[in-house]
Amino acid sequence: MFDWLIVGAGFAGATLAERIATVRGERVLIIDKRDHVAGNAFDEQDAAGILMHRYGPHIFHTNSDAVFAHLSRFTKWRAYEHRVLARLADGKMVPMPINRTTVNRLNDLSLVTEDEVEAFFNARAEHVAEIRSSEDVVVSRVGRELYETFFRGYTRKQWGLDPSELDKSVTSRVPTRANTDDRYFTDTHQFMPLDGYTAMFKRMLDHPNITVMTGTEFGAIKGKVPYRRMVWTGPVDEFFDHRHGKLPYRSLTFKHETLDREWAQPCGTVNYPGEEVPFTRISEYKHLTGQVNAKTTITTEFPAAEGDPYYPVPRPENAELYKRYEAMADATPDVWFVGRLATYRYYNMDQVVAQALATFRRIETSVPLRSANDATGLVATGA
Structure with missing residues (x-):
């Protein structure tokens, strides 16, 4: 018996799971269809021992003291200011943003x-x-x-x-500067989790009230596992079986390579703005992590129309379509829609955490705690 089912173990789901378990003392089942927690921020050591990001580079930055303080409960940090160069068709490398x-x-x-x-x-x-x-x-x-x-x-x-x-x-989202500041971000807090994102997520979810099931589709437990309320962090149109049609998303494919040399490029990311190549950027993780290794690992990113949803496509007709799903979400009792995909917004990681914390505050003021002896109100996931 669970008080909450949380679908998706990325920033939105994990943040809410931890708060609900720790502050409210309620039982949480968090599932993810992937074989790991941490969502797109998942990182792991590759065969060369280099900590790399399976879904492309994730650089943490925020101006929110509250978000930074919250995540600091689960990780120590490595100071890191991201820098990006743009490689032009003639081979010239120049700072980006301009x-x-x-x-x-x-x-x-x-x-x-x-x-x-x-x-x-x-x-x-x-x-x-x-x-x-x-x-x-x-x-x-x-x-x-x-x-x-x-x-x-x-x-x-x-x-x-x-x-x-x-x-x-x-x-x-991309500024233009008249000074010589070559940092990609100018936020107050610019850090990388010292032991990586996955380690941070595992600490976040290490609570006796939290049960984690990875490699688990929502459909596989629908109607089988009883719960009282749900947090949904997947695509909002998927929750409603695409009743009004599919919301457009952009996807990515990644080419990961380990090179037999110490460094591949002069900074964390090099953008390729020209259409003479099909990829958008190449990132080198040792710049981000500060690791020392005789080899280096890079990731090349290729945008794609099909695949896992990464980016909501910001066009007026898509915003109108989302409003139809948003109305359905608002009218769905005991289900909370949180995160980039569930609210069809192009959020950074810190914005997702902020949204999840704000959602928890609303839960605190609107959802009564269940007493230890109260077994009523449980539903078999599909209601």
């Missing part, structure tokens, strides 16, 4: 102040009456040439759509 160094290297300039760089951008920026698309965001800030160099091809590969067809939120 900053003063990028502008100087591309144009053989020697701009020295932020005002000079802003003047450079302003001279090339195109007036856009209303910024709606991802293309509008970039050309209105830095002009057509930098847009073509860094954003158009990369976005077309990543999303299978032209930036003019995507919501402005996509390229708005």
